[in-house]
Amino acid sequence: GQQLNQSPQSMFIQEGEDVSMNCTSSSIFNTWLWYKQDPGEGPVLLIALYKAGELTSNGRLTAQFGITRKDSFLNISASIPSDVGIYFCAGRYSGGGADGLTFGKGTHLIIQP
C-alpha cells in the first residue's frame, strides 16, 4: 500500500525559531493535507493543498504541494509555545468516490522557552 515518510520524527527548538518538516510518498497523491494533534485530542486540519506546485499559507504556516505530487513540506515561522504538538502530513488519491487518508508517522514539535 501507499506509505508516507515524514521527517524529522521530532524537533527540539527555541521559541522564535522557524520550523520545517516534510513528507515523501512512494506514489502520487492529488491532495496533500497537514494536521496538528494535541494530546488527548483529534487531528485538526491546518492546510489543504490541491495542485502540484501550489504554495498555501495560513498565518505563520506555509505548505507546498511538490511538483512530482509525491512530496509536501510545512514551514512554521517564528514558533510560539502553542505550536507544540504532533504534526501529521496526509495524502489522498480520490478514485471512485473513495478518499480515505494516508498519514505520515508525525513530527513531534517541542519548543524550549
Add this chain to the structure above:
Amino acid sequence: DSGVTQTPKHLITATGQRVTLRCSPRSGDLSVYWYQQSLDQGLQFLIQYYNGEERAKGNILERFSAQQFPDLHSELNLSSLELGDSALYFCASSVASGTGGDEQYFGPGTRLTVT
C-alpha cells in the same frame, strides 16, 4: 471544536468482548470515516461511509464492522477483542465523497483499552 462528536471518550474492556463506538458527523456532512491510531501503526484508515452506503475500505479487520444510519450517525463495532486492538479510534466527517475540496474534520476520539 470540529463539530464531530464521539462517544464514549474512554472504554475499558476484556479480551474476547465486543464494543460499539458511536460517531455523529458535523451538521450537513454526508461522509463518515473511521481511523485507528496506535503507537506502532500510527493513524490508519479503516472504512468510509457515504449517505448510508459503504464507500471504501482500508485496513479494517474482519472482526470489525461499521454502519451509517439514516440520520447519518455511524457506529463502529469491534468484536472478539484482542490486546492489540487497544488504540485511539477517530471518526471524521466531510460534506461529500471523492469530489475534493471538502476536507475531513476529526472528532475527539474514543480511547479503547483491552485488558
